[in-house]
Amino acid sequence: MKIKKIYLPIIVSLALAIGLLMGSFLNFPAEQRGMISGSNKSKLNKLIDFIDREYVDEVNTDSIVDITVNSILEKLDPHSVYIAKNEMEEVAQSMKGDFVGIGVNFYMYKDSVAVIKPIPGGPSEKAGIKSGDRILYANNSKLFGRKLPNDTLFSKLKGEEGSNVTLTIFRKSENKKFKVDVKRDIVPIKSVDAAVMADKKTGYIKINRFAETTYDEFHKALEGLKKQGASELIIDLRDNGGGYLEKAVQIADDLLKDGQLIVKTKNKKNRVDKTYATKEGSFETGKLYILINENSASASEILAGAIQDNDRGVIVGRRSFGKGLVQREMPLGDGSAVRLTVARYYTPSGRSIQRSYSHGGAEYFNEFEKRFESGELYAADSIKVADTLKFKTAKGRIVYGGGGIIPDVFVPLEGKHGDEAVTMIMQSGVVSYFVFEQLDKERAVFKGLSAQQITDKVVENDKYFKAFGAYLAKNGLVFHLDQHKAKVKHYLAAEFARQLLSEKAYYEMILKEDNMVKAVLEHKK
Known part of the structure; x- marks a missing residue:
């Protein structure tokens, strides 16, 4: 397999570093x-x-x-970071969980702003904007043919809540141009990607970060799954770089019994704060599984550690990132801020899971490559544990500190050593753009199809498989996909279903071939 202009460990390390920047703080209020x-x-x-x-x-x-x-800050630790004032708004919006705008997923296709999909229930959908529409003007601002950067585009489309923007739309499917007034409104940035049934009695909830709205989203999702018959639960924390401590604690409280310890923090002055579960939990007894991988960090590890140390559920996947430092955001007076490490956190058994950063930030964030080369991502016995850092769970099981949460059930990266790049590509935005461009040419062909009919259409022949390979090559990515044909077709079909139907349809299809979910369902037998 050849990959032009792309190197897997570098891509993963870069993506992880960005994710950890967004999720590297916990909500300790700044002291004046x-x-x-x-x-x-x-x-x-x-x-x-x-x-x-x-x-x-x-x-x-x-x-x-x-x-x-x-x-x-670089001399301190890898998680004490400076946020410039021009970055603060985006970071704050992500963690707040909403923004004011028109509510569309879009990207620059050729020289136009192409709507991949309006956000369900959002301002654009209410105004009648459809997938495939091009936004030519926002009021009198020309948006096409200018190669505008994303931040400029966002500034044209965002605005005050309740304000109006007149969009000039070109609808290719009807070959017509028209104007529509859109009233800007609050648009949620969801931190719970999906809540679906993995089987008749097992609910599945995917959390991408811990933002202000995460607990409310989680609780609503959990109650919905329980109404569908879920008596067992999978919480997916893969690639979740963290966020607010409070939200991870609230979710842990829903899962643990009254009085069970959730987390401890200790600061420079050796002040120890302990947080315990209350009697308010809404899922304290059903079977519970937490999915983690090498990109699960910070608040994700707090939640996974609390469940593991209290013997409440089973941790499934691969060793988590290993971040046990607590940050406080402190404004610097000019719109910028610093997130400074002010404490360490410890799981209920007393272990710190913070990895060493003594060799600098570059090596610290390049941990994925080290795990990749050591074989740890493919074999549990390649995980290095420190015998001097043994701790015991509530029932006396041995767990280890010093470098992430080690799962109870190990699940290797998919495929053989070297095949993981294909899975990463199939989970990336490249697939979304490819599917949009296919639909842009033949949207009418898919109109009214069910999820099963979409799957049959994409999988039954090699048309879209071959087109995807050509699309990758055109964009400088050369893969030998033939040995992964079934996987590629499955992901393509799921993305068609996402754009044509819903996020729920996408996850219902993806989970059928998800190795970690399969491991959970096998473990239950």
Whole structure:
């Protein structure tokens, strides 16, 4: 298998680093303190002033300050980070769980803003915008033929809640252009991707991060699954880089019995705070399974650790990332902020799962490549554990600290060593764009089809399989897909169902071939 312009461990490491930046903090409120004066602080301030007033060339001192702040934080730990003011809005929106806009999933197709799908119940859907529509103008701002960056596009489409924007739409399926007024509204950014039944009595909930709305989304999903007959539950935390501690704790509280310890934190002054479950839990007795992988971090590990140490459920998958540091967000007064590590957290058995970062951030975030090369992602006996860091669960089982949550049931990466790149591609946005472009040419052919009919149409011949291979090659990605034909067709069919039907239809199809879900269903027998 050849891959042009792409290298799997680098891609995974980059994606993981971005995910951990978004999910690397826990909601300890910032304390208001005065700035402490001192000779070193005065020295830095004077240096910036000298450069600003006297340096021979014009210099953007704001950028120098940003570099200085980043350099200082890099000397501390990999999770103490600086967030520039131009990044704060996006980060805050992601963790808040909503934004004000028109509510469409889109991407730049050729030179136009193409609507992949309007968000169900959102402003655009209410206004009659459909999948495949092109947005030509937002009020009088031309959006096509300009290769506008995403942040510029977002600024044209977002606005104040209740404000109107007039969109000029081209609908290819009807070959017509028209204008429509869309009233901007609050659009949710969901942290619970799916809530479906994996079998007749097992519910499945996928959580992508822990944001302000996560617990409410989870509780609603859980209650819905229980009404469908779920007496057992799978919580999928794969690739969940973390987020708010409080939300992970609330979910753990729903799953644990009154008085069971959820998490401990200890700060610089050795102050220990313990959080216990209450009697309010709504799923304290049914069988429980938590799915994790090497990208499950922070709050995901808090939840998985609480379930494992209390012997409440079974942890399935691969060793988690290993982040046991707690951050507090502190505003710097100019719209930027710093997330500073202020404590460590410990699972109920007393273990810290923070990996060593003594060799610097680059090596720390490149952990995936080390696990890839060591074979740990394919064999449980390749996981290195520290015998000196043994701890016991509530029932006396041995668990280990020092580097992530080790699952009770190990599930290797899919396929043979080297095949994982195909799975990653099939779970990426590349598939979404390919399917959109196929539908753009023949949307009418799929109109009114059920999920099963869509599957039959995509799987029964090689038309879309061959077209996808050509699409990858055109974009500089060359794979030998023939040995993965069944998997590729399955993912393609699921993506067609997602764009034509719903997110629920996508997950119902994907879970049938998901190795970790299969491992859970096999474990239950």
